[in-house]
Amino acid sequence: MGVGPALAVPKLLRHTGLEAGDVHRWEVNEAFASQALHCVRALGLEGAWQDGRVNPDGGAIALGHPLGATGARMVATLMHGLKRAGKGDVGVATLCIGTGMGHAALFVAE
Numbered sequence: 001m002g003v004g005p006a007l008a009v010p011k012l013l014r015h016t017g018l019e020a021g022d023v024h025r026w027e028v029n030e031a032f033a034s035q036a037l038h039c040v041r042a043l044g045l046e047g048a049w050q051d052g053r054v055n056p057d058g059g060a061i062a063l064g065h066p067l068g069a070t071g072a073r074m075v076a077t078l079m080h081g082l083k084r085a086g087k088g089d090v091g092v093a094t095l096c097i098g099t100g101m102g103h104a105a106l107f108v109a110e
Helices: 004-016 033-042 046-050 070-085
Strands: 025-028 090-097 101-108
Touching: 004 033, 004 090, 004 101, 025 033, 025 070, 033 046, 033 090, 070 090, 070 101
Parallel strands: 025 090
Antiparallel strands: 090 101
16 A cells, blocks of 8 residues: 555656656655655655655654545645745645555646
8 A cells, every 4th residue: 555656656747748856845645654765765756855855844644644635735735835935846746545546746836
């Protein structure tokens, strides 16, 4: 469970023509610490993790993992961060869904 974002993000980036380095802010779901680390490694986001672009306000372990509302919490956190960052910044929210499914959504600050 939880590895779906590692499969969803590459499809999102191909669809949008962007690369992981073009994303200023990542919200990666932390259903479990090991799951989040797997997704970060599988997506090659170790550098983004180290420089604070992955879950910069804290992830689900710090902020909570409200069953049924995690996606809304993550998108709200991402939107607030993009609003603070400024026009043109790109953010991606990723979500794991039971049985290995995943979701990724891209947002651009205006």
